Amino acid sequence: MKSNKNGLLIDYEYCTGCFACTVACCQEHGWEAPLSGIKVMEIVQDLPKDKAYLTFLPFPTELCVLCAKRTIKGLDPTCVKHCMANCLSYGNLKELAKELEKKPRMVLWSPR
C-alpha cells in the first residue's frame, strides 16, 4: 500500500541561507515574527587542518503544515515555490527517499 505521508527534501549543498523560504511561509500562513514554519540554520563545520565549511540547513518547525491548502490544489508549498536556489522539493516521502540516493548532501524531513 502506498503511504500518503509527504515531506520536504532539502539539497543543502545549494541552500544559500537567503531566508526566502522563511518569509514565504510567514506570508502564506500569517505568522508573526519570529514564528515561521521553516528556520534556516547556519552551520560552520570544522574540518581538519583548521579549515571550515559553511552550510545552511533549512529546518521545518512545529508550525509547518506542509502547505496543505496549497498542495491540495496541486500547488507546491510556498517555500518550495519561492526557494531562490531551487533546493527544496515537496512530495511523497518514499518517492523523495529515492532522490537521496542520487546525490550527496541532502536531507529528507518528515515534519510533525
Added chain:
Amino acid sequence: MGKSKTNIVKTTTWSAGPGCHGGCGVLAHIKDNKLIKIEGDPDHPWNQGRLCARALAMTQYIDHHDRLKSPLKRVGKRGEDQFEEISWDEAFDIIEEKMKTIRDDFGPESMIFSMGTGRDIGPWICMLAYAYGSPNVMFALSGNACYSPRIAALDTVQGDYCVFDAAQWLPGRYDHPEYKVPECMIIWGYNIAATCPDNLFGHWIIDLMKKGTKIITIDPRLSFFASRSKHWLQIRPGTDAALALGFLHVIIKEELYDQNFLETFTDAPRLVRNDTGKLLRESDVVKEGSRENFVVFDNPKKAIIIWNTQKQEYSISDSNPAFTGTFEIQLLNGNTIACTTVWDKFKKNCAFYTPQKVEEITLVLAPDIEKAARFYAKAKPASIHWGVPIDMTPEITPLCHAIAALWALTGNLDVPGGNVFTRSAFNAVAYALPGAEGVIKLKDQAQDKTRIGKDEYGPFNKFIWRCQTDKVIEQIFSEKPYPVKGLWMQTCNPLSGIGLDPKLWQKALEKLDFIVGVDLFMTPSLRYADIILSAATFLEKDGVRSWWVPLQTINKALTVDGCRPDVEINFELSKRFDPDFKWETIHDLFDEILEPSGMNFEKLSKKGWALPPENHASRPYFRHEKGLLRSDGKPGFTTPSGKFELYATLREDWGLEAMPYFKEPPFTPISRPDLFKDYPLILGTGRRSPAFFHSEHRNIPWLRTLDPDPVVEIHPETARKNKISNGEWVIVENWMGKARFKAKVTKIVPPWMVMAAHGWWFPEEKDDPLFHTFESNINMLIPMNEQGKDGLGTPMKHLLCRIKKEVLGVKNNEI
C-alpha cells in the same frame, strides 16, 4: 454589496520595497486596493517563480504603521522631531518658491540632487535636476564607489560594460541552443545571500553551479561560494589588483591566452616610446599626422605603418604588425628613439607580479594562484562576476583594467557563457549612465560647466555624469568656487547608510539653507529636511526598466493614500521649474524612453517583457566581430582607438598610468604600520544580509527577526585574545571613531580581520529623533576624501581597527 474579487497584477520589482536593482516578475494579489499576497511570477524568465525574502515581506511594508503618508514641514530645529503635516499642494508651493529663490540668488548649480543606490529614481532625479537647471546630481557614496567606477573603467579600456552570461538575453534561457554553460566562474568579492547586485539575479550562479560550473572564489571571508569552490583564494582585502596581475603573469608566461583575440582585437602591436613611456602617435612621425592615429612596425616590410583610427584600418592592406621587439624610429624632429610594443610593455608590467611576489602582497599561496589562473584560462568558456568591493578601493581603475585583461586575453569577451557586453535592452536608455546618453539629458553643454569634480577628474568629464561626492561635501564647507545652498535627498539616508564619516555629513546637512527629503519612512537624515515628501513603493507606480534585460514595465497595482511615486513627484516639480518641460504626462516620457523598442508603455506592459532580437546591438554574442558595437559598423570596440586597450589611451590623456598596477591602499598594515600598532585588525565592512537592503528594512518584523542586531564577525582566536565571547556587545574603534556591535564569533573570518555589518540604525527607538544612528554605524570609522587619482573608489573594505568588550552601563557615545 457583492463580494470584492482578488485581482492579480503582474509587475516588476525595482527599488522601494525590496530595495534592489530589480528585475523580478511578480504577481501582486490585490483586493480592495490592498496587497493580500505577493508571489514570484513562474512565467517570468528572470526569476522563474522565485522571490527573495524582502520582496515576500511586501505586505508588512506597504501597510506599515510608520509609513510616511503625508508631506511634512519642519517646525522645529534641524535634527529634532518637530514636523507637521501639510498638503501636497502646499509642499510643492513651498519647494517651488524656496528652490526658485536659491536659483535666482545663487544659480541652479547651488542645489545638489542626491540619490542612494541604483534605483529607478536615477532618471527621475536627473529629470528634476536638469529641469531646474543644475548639473549636480550626486550618488552620495564617497568616491562614487558603487558600479559607476567599474562601468567607467570598462568604458575606458573596452568601450562597453560587460557581465557574466547566464543566458538572460535568450528566450528559454539555459536551454537556448546558442548558450554554453561556463566551465569556470570566478566570483570576485561577492556573496550570494543578498541576492541581486548590478542588475543580475544572484542565484543564477547557483543555477549554473548545478549545471556544472566550477567556482573560483576570491574573498577574505568563507562565503557560501568559498566553501563550494574548486579554488578559494583568501585574499588580504585591498590587494585584488596584485592578484589579477599575478593571474595575468601566469597566463602570459604559460601562453594560455587567446592569440587570435590578442592579434585581431587588441592594441598589442602599437609602439610605445621608450623615452616618454607614452604611445607613439602618427603626429610624432608624419607631418600633419593625427594624434588619434597610432604606429605599428610591419615585420616583413621593416617599416612603420599607421593605424587609422577613423577608418579602423592600417595604412596598407597586407599589414603584418610586429607584436614584440624593440625598434629604432625616426621622429619628425629628426631624432631617433627606441620604441617597443604595447604587448612587450604589458608583459613586462605583468612579469613583476610573480606568484611569489603576489603571495607576499595578497597572502594567497603562490601554488594556489598558479592553479586557479591555469584553471580559469583553460576553461572554455569562463566568466568573472565581480562585486562592489572592486569599486571600494581607491585604485579601482587599474584593478578593473587588470581584470578586464583577464577575460579579454582568455577569449571570453562576448562569447556564450563568458563575459558579455551589456547595453540597455533595445538601447532604450532613460538617462545618462556612464557611456550612454539617454532621453533625459542636460539641455545644453553650458549647463554642465559647473558640475562639481568634472574638471578635476577625467572619468567625470568623459563617462560619469554625476558630481564627485567628496568634492561636494568639501564645497559645502569651503563654498568655493560657489556656495552649495540646497539639497534634494531622494530615498537616500547618508546619516545611516551611504554617508561615510556620518558626523561630517551631519555638519554638512546643518549648514544647508534648504533640504527636501523624499522617502517612505522617517529616517535619521530626514530629520534635517525642511520639507518631507511621502514616496511610494514599486507596487504603487508605473515605470520602465531597461537595465540590462529584459525590457520591462513596472505596473501600478494599488495606491496608498497620501503617498506618491517618485516619478510623479519629480514630474510635477520639473514642470514648475521648466516652462519648456518636454512631456505632458509621465506616460509620454515612458513612451519616448521605450521608442527604440518599437513599443510604447501600454503595449509593453501588456506583453510583460521583451528581449532584444538577434543581431541587435543590445543582444550578445560576438558583437565586436560582427561590427555591432560601433556606430560605423566596423568590427572592434567603442574605445577611442577601436581596440581593446591594454594601454589605455584615455588614461594617458588624463595624465594617469595607462597600464594596470597595484598600489597599497592608504590604511593597511603595510601602508600604515604606525596605525597598525594601535589598531591591529583589518576592518572589513558591508557584508550583505539577505534581510536588508543597506540601511532599509530594520522596521519590517519578518526581516528584522532574521538579523536582529548589528553584528561584527570575529574569529574565535581573535575573540579569545580580546576576551570576547559570542553574543557579547563590543566596541569597534579606530582613529576616526567607534561603534558598538554584537560579537559573532565565527571561523567565517580569518583571525587577522573582523567584518562589521553596515547600514544600522534603530527605527524602533523613537526616544531619539536620530534613532541612535551614530551608535552602531560602522561608517563612523571610515574617512571620506580618500578617492583615487581619477576621483573614483574609497577604502571602505580595508580599514584598521581594534575591538574591546563593551563596559556595561556605559553607552558607546559617552565613552
